[in-house]
Amino acid sequence: MSFKSSIRDLKEARAASTSAAAYSTSYQSPPCLLPHHRPMAEQETHEEGRPQMSKWANLPPELLLDILKRVESGQVSWPGRRNVVSCASVCRTWREITKEVVKPPEKSGRLTFPISLKQPGPRDFPIQCFIRRERAISTYRLYLGLSPGEFSILALLEKNDKLLLAARKSRRAASTDFVISLGSKEFSRASCSYVGKLRQVFDFSAEYKH
Known part of the structure; x- marks a missing residue:
């Protein structure tokens, strides 16, 4: 599987997870529909989504670090920089490693996350x-x-x-x-x-x- 195919599969998995999360947020289950009382079809839907995300969450740290470094170095400007933000939103493991890879604006001269707007900018050249x-x-x-x-x-x-x-x-x-x-x-x-x-x-x- 090529690197681009892996990133494309990651985006599809993240999109599916985001849609499921948005649905679960907007839908409030009645007290009678506790997890063990929910319909079998709904339980199967949740079970089908778990392995898809765990496949990415359980990547070896060395491989994950190499992937995120390639994404970060290859997307230096917007809108391509969105791929870096997408990687940080996959799961906690991806988010922590992405935070290590992405340098603050003072060192990198790039704005990636909303928190970057509160951090000092580069001293040698302004961000236009x-x-x-x-x-x-x-x-x-x-x-x-x-x-x-x-x-x-x-x-x-x-x-x-x-x-x-x-x-x-x-x-x-x-x-x-x-x-x-x-x-x-x-x-x-x-x-x-x-x-x-x-x-x-x-x-x-x-x-x-x-």
């Missing part, structure tokens, strides 16, 4: 970003890498660069609030992508000279 403003919905989006002109070309080709943060502005009587999120559309405090809120307060006591 740009902000795109949408006046109609009072939203600002911070993107990694490309210039606004290059982003517009990729947008026509339905290829987007890496979104880092998004902020939605709301005006109040004496201040302006900016709700910050990791997603482009989810700004609710209850959302898992919610980061925080910044408030700009206007000082009406200041005197201006004309």
Whole structure:
């Protein structure tokens, strides 16, 4: 089996696991349907999914380390960098080794995980970003890498660069609030992508000279 085929099988296994997890989260079992009372078909479905994931979770550490190093070194920019994030979400073993392989932005100059936004950047060269403003919905989006002109070309080709943060502005009587999120559309405090809120307060006591 080639290396690319292994990665493709891994993505398919992860997608199946994610779908099953999403279903189990949205479905609340009644008290009467405890594990030993559930229908046989449902139990068989869970049993079928376990060996598929254990095949990847039980890889020898040396082999797993070599695989993750190849993925990390071969995907240096987004959107290909998503494969590194996918490897970290397979299971706990994969996540711990991926954290060892992926260096912080200060050493690698790359942004991989959301926590990277809180870590120091490289000292020798800046990480290029740009902000795109949408006046109609009072939203600002911070993107990694490309210039606004290059982003517009990729947008026509339905290829987007890496979104880092998004902020939605709301005006109040004496201040302006900016709700910050990791997603482009989810700004609710209850959302898992919610980061925080910044408030700009206007000082009406200041005197201006004309």
